Amino acid sequence: MGPAEVTALLLVALLTIVRASHVVYPELQSLEATQIDETSRTGYHFQPPKHWINDPNGPMYYKGLYHLFYQYNPKGAVWGNIVWAHSVSTDLIDWTALDPGIYPSKPFDINGCWSGSATLLPSGVPVMMYTGIDPDEHQVQNVAYPKNLSDPFLREWVKPDYNPIISPDGGINASAFRDPTTAWYGPDRHWRLLVGSKVGDKGLAVLYRSRDFKRWVKAHHPLHSGLTGMWECPDFFPVAVHGGSRHHRRGVDTAELRDAAVAEEVKYVLKVSLDLTRYEYYTVGSYDHATDRYTPDAGFPDNDYGLRYDYGDFYASKSFYDPAKRRRILWGWANESDTVPDDRKKGWAGIQAIPRKLWLSPRGKQLIQWPVEEIKALRAKHVNVSDKVVKSDQYFEVTGFKSVQSDVEVAFAIKDLSKAEQFNPAWLRDPQALCKKRGARVTGEVGPFGLWVLAAGDLTERTAVFFRVFKTTGSKHVVLMCNDPTNSTFESQVYRPTFAGFVNVDIAQTKTIALRTLIDHSVVESFGAGGKTCILTRVYPKKAVGDDAHLFVFNHGEVDIKVVKLDAWEMKTPKMNAPAQ
């Protein structure tokens, strides 16, 4: 490294301060976007007209409206000046932007209003619990109540003077104490909630109890902890156990747990966002109300290698119960993969993934996620392909529609699994590393096969979403799902990791595997095997934009595969955050 580089590095170190989990660029925080670059803006994924967004906050359903709040910088395209921006929708498709719901105004949140959750009290009153940054830069927990309960838009929020209601005392690190969950009510008539924290290398879901939602007392032990560094955005909720058919795929409201019969038929999910790796993981387990202990079921790794909602770009997620359709819906933030100067030029950064319905798989081994049914209403021009064999090293284009903003569902059949490559059990821990070694262009036996999306006509740009099948001992198989954006763009500064997860299917029995991919200009959001494995990636093609974006099916394995059926739809553009009249 030469002296000039050392100086440059020092300069970067001085200008960029890492505050909480965000890299901070003080000199850019309040530089308003003067123009908006539309090229890679999304059509049907949630985003505001401009500037920076991150975590989804306080999602809920109230008087016929879905509410989504989110971390937002009203003044620039990088993190800073954080408020709770607020949007509402009747159908999770068309969104209307309202004025920010919660913003710094009191000593207990004067330096920022960070993430939090909504709880619906038994009286029907919604209450927001959020992290405020006080004048000492301490992270404290506050409540806010709607000013006018008759207003379905819940435009104005009142912060009682008795805030903060939870302060970082009793050995809590005031710089690592945030993101309160939705509260739940126990048989002992006490409310409970979790706040993310850490002690040394140990991530904590700190538990608090309250009788009146005002005075909160820290429990003697956290609900759960793990040696994975700071836990952000914990989410803790019940899921119906399959078998109790009356609960099939339906969501469970934490409020229903007051009914002992319901409480006996559920499992619990604990999800945490790891500040260190910037990934999330979840476990499914049991929760003892009497001792306030959560125990993950056997078979769920409770560490960095745990199951993820999404193996790509998806963080700070939060679920909520939708009473209108009795389902649990998951929101998650996807950041940009381009550079900060790119974001400044674009005038915006960050989107929310498509809201996903979430439920426990029939055998209770994992969660299943699927785009909410509402987005089918956006499907327009349709094309299809059926019973088309794709031989080794062959590909074909899906023509007759514009794929740049589309929804693609495809089922692949595999003729012959006997040739599948041998799987090394050491690979089980890290699918991403395996996919990096065996990317889309590394020939295999069964796979790689899948889609090239946002591809240039000459294929110089393309993002591969694909499967690869391995065999293990005892005629069992392992299915790997990958997203390879290596050639998504010519821009060398763009972050282009291969993302991957294993798919828990018995491929020898099914002989087919399904893939659904939502393509949206700079978003490739994929659901493998009906939502068992999900991967979202952000890509920025230069050629494969607008009408020049193409869709192909490819097979780079030795064994033939067949497209049993492929359906693809152009997607209409909903009303996305036009300001309220």
Ligand SMILES: *[C@@H]1O[C@H](CO)[C@@H](O)[C@H](O)[C@H]1NC(C)=O
């Ligand atoms: C409360 O909201 C309702 C419904 O929007 C409205 O009619 C009423 O005027 C509001 N009350 C106040 C005091 O603003």
Ligand SMILES: *[C@@H]1O[C@H](CO)[C@@H](O)[C@H](O)[C@H]1NC(C)=O
């Ligand atoms: C508290 O958390 C901050 C932020 O992660 C960290 O820099 C600091 O070292 C922690 N303090 C202690 C005493 O662990």
Ligand SMILES: *[C@@H]1O[C@H](CO)[C@@H](O)[C@H](O)[C@H]1NC(C)=O
């Ligand atoms: C393909 O789509 C057309 C028109 O949407 C439909 O009539 C036809 O049945 C479809 N074919 C298959 C095999 O799905």
Ligand SMILES: *[C@@H]1O[C@H](CO)[C@@H](O)[C@H](O)[C@H]1NC(C)=O
């Ligand atoms: C990317 O493009 C280069 C040059 O055409 C090619 O050699 C390589 O195999 C491609 N990689 C992928 C993953 O498509």
Ligand SMILES: *[C@H]1O[C@@H](CO)[C@H](O)[C@@H](O)[C@@H]1NC(C)=O
């Ligand atoms: C999203 O951006 C990439 C590239 O800058 C980072 O590597 C990721 O850590 C980041 N993800 C989150 C959740 O912040």
